[in-house]
Amino acid sequence: MPTTTRRERQRAATGEEIKDTARRQMAEHGAAALSLRAIAAAMGITAPAIYRYFPNRDALVTALIVDAYQALGAAVAAAEAAVPRDRFGDRFLAAAGAYRRWSLEHPAEFQLIFGTPIPGYEAPADVTVPVVLEAFSPFATIPEDAWRAGALHDAVFPQEPETDARLAAWLIGEGLHLPAPLMRLVLEGWGQMHGLVTLELIGQLPPVVGDVGPLYDAAVRALVARLGLRVAP
Amino acid sequence: MPTTTRRERQRAATGEEIKDTARRQMAEHGAAALSLRAIAAAMGITAPAIYRYFPNRDALVTALIVDAYQALGAAVAAAEAAVPRDRFGDRFLAAAGAYRRWSLEHPAEFQLIFGTPIPGYEAPADVTVPVVLEAFSPFATIPEDAWRAGALHDAVFPQEPETDARLAAWLIGEGLHLPAPLMRLVLEGWGQMHGLVTLELIGQLPPVVGDVGPLYDAAVRALVARLGLRVAP
DNA sequence: CATGAATCGTAAACGGCGTATACTGTTTAC
DNA sequence: GTAAACAGTATACGCCGTTTACGATTCATG
Numbered sequence: 205m206p207t208t209t210r211r212e213r214q215r216a217a218t219g220e221e222i223k224d225t226a227r228r229q230m231a232e233h234g235a236a237a238l239s240l241r242a243i244a245a246a247m248g249i250t251a252p253a254i255y256r257y258f259p260n261r262d263a264l265v266t267a268l269i270v271d272a273y274q275a276l277g278a279a280v281a282a283a284e285a286a287v288p289r290d291r292f293g294d295r296f297l298a299a300a301g302a303y304r305r306w307s308l309e310h311p312a313e314f315q316l317i318f319g320t321p322i323p324g325y326e327a328p329a330d331v332t333v334p335v336v337l338e339a340f341s342p343f344a345t346i347p348e349d350a351w352r353a354g355a356l357h358d359a360v361f362p363q364e365p366e367t368d369a370r371l372a373a374w375l376i377g378e379g380l381h382l383p384a385p386l387m388r389l390v391l392e393g394w395g396q397m398h399g400l401v402t403l404e405l406i407g408q409l410p411p412v413v414g415d416v417g418p419l420y421d422a423a424v425r426a427l428v429a430r431l432g433l434r435v436a437p
Numbered sequence: 438m439p440t441t442t443r444r445e446r447q448r449a450a451t452g453e454e455i456k457d458t459a460r461r462q463m464a465e466h467g468a469a470a471l472s473l474r475a476i477a478a479a480m481g482i483t484a485p486a487i488y489r490y491f492p493n494r495d496a497l498v499t500a501l502i503v504d505a506y507q508a509l510g511a512a513v514a515a516a517e518a519a520v521p522r523d524r525f526g527d528r529f530l531a532a533a534g535a536y537r538r539w540s541l542e543h544p545a546e547f548q549l550i551f552g553t554p555i556p557g558y559e560a561p562a563d564v565t566v567p568v569v570l571e572a573f574s575p576f577a578t579i580p581e582d583a584w585r586a587g588a589l590h591d592a593v594f595p596q597e598p599e600t601d602a603r604l605a606a607w608l609i610g611e612g613l614h615l616p617a618p619l620m621r622l623v624l625e626g627w628g629q630m631h632g633l634v635t636l637e638l639i640g641q642l643p644p645v646v647g648d649v650g651p652l653y654d655a656a657v658r659a660l661v662a663r664l665g666l667r668v669a670p
Numbered sequence: 671c672a673t674g675a676a677t678c679g680t681a682a683a684c685g686g687c688g689t690a691t692a693c694t695g696t697t698t699a700c
Numbered sequence: 701g702t703a704a705a706c707a708g709t710a711t712a713c714g715c716c717g718t719t720t721a722c723g724a725t726t727c728a729t730g
Binding site: 329 | 469551560570595597603625627629639642652
Binding site for chain 1: 715716717718719720726727
């Protein structure tokens, strides 16, 4: 006998339907056009009914953000998982490629989680930061795996004492085992991937380079080389 | 006798006052909270009066975006101009530092030009793209200066035929004289600077590394080295 | 099975938003 | 001096998020 009653299942389904409808509206009219009244109308209910499921619009947005992060993280993890475990460089390339692909395929959700497109909405950091780190964990765990396997190329990691000390403390707190300078390179790489995707999405890069894909891939390959990860010949 | 009448001067002044008031509101309540009624109230007029100066809210936003790009470009250019012309690496470092500093000091304007924080507003690419390129031109012209001066370190530029061909065509169209692989590295670097600043502004990096400044500087120095630009010893 | 409670939804309203229209003074130019 | 151009207001429309008061349904329990 299931612990969930009929009513609870119904309630959860309606909550999901609200989020699905919201996602559909965002995909069509952009994240900024998210409107409780429009969602309700598309569902055939009235706007105040949504308040039975979310205390206010910001709570709905936060739920959508968490979902989006998890979808992004799942896409990255799935792409990485499809590569043989000992091909660390290729795993990183697959993860980075999935990151860009998901972002291009879900531009509204991307700007929802990485921008501030909602008037008056401020993402609660205590909710988002852990989910973000979870989504981006492959970019740290792949180099960690390679490090522990002793499979790192003979790369030399430049030292940055100030930042690296801070980073080392954070790594310990997170239970990650990899050198701080390596993690710093990962963060610099995250910034690069994020920036290139952002510039592509707002249309600044395409007029200059056309298809951004090769530019992005070149940057990631250079990053993989700096990290000392080997790729298939 | 000036070619501008009294009325024209008055009109231009009011237009500037509207934009200044808008900037003050953005700085206080965020770019998304921009409201014609609030601007008008702060100026002691009514909202429809603004329509004498801007055909609609989007036109005002576009004007603010253009102004912001020019302010960002001016900050970058000024920082770069303060460095001796033949210290190409230091000029690049100064420009990159000014880019981050301006962004941190003007977060609302940064998200105004690089995000989509306004409900229903879509930045007109034909207006913004040229202004963006103008603002970022130092990051291309500094390597170009170094290249023409034969002052590039013995760096080896990895080739990416597909993208580089496209880039070379664009460079010719823009009248820029530097190798396509070099320009590609500049764009990858732009993505990195942009991404790191963005992640810092939305609060993802600080909990990991604390002060993002050293991380940013390390990334830019590595980029400068890859570009083959020399820095002061 | 009857009944009281919990739940889900609606209707109406409030204040605020961008914006269109019609109107009134003031300033300018001939 | 007068007619046109201009700057501003008042009003109104249809959106928005949100609150309140109120029905209808569904559930759990005597």
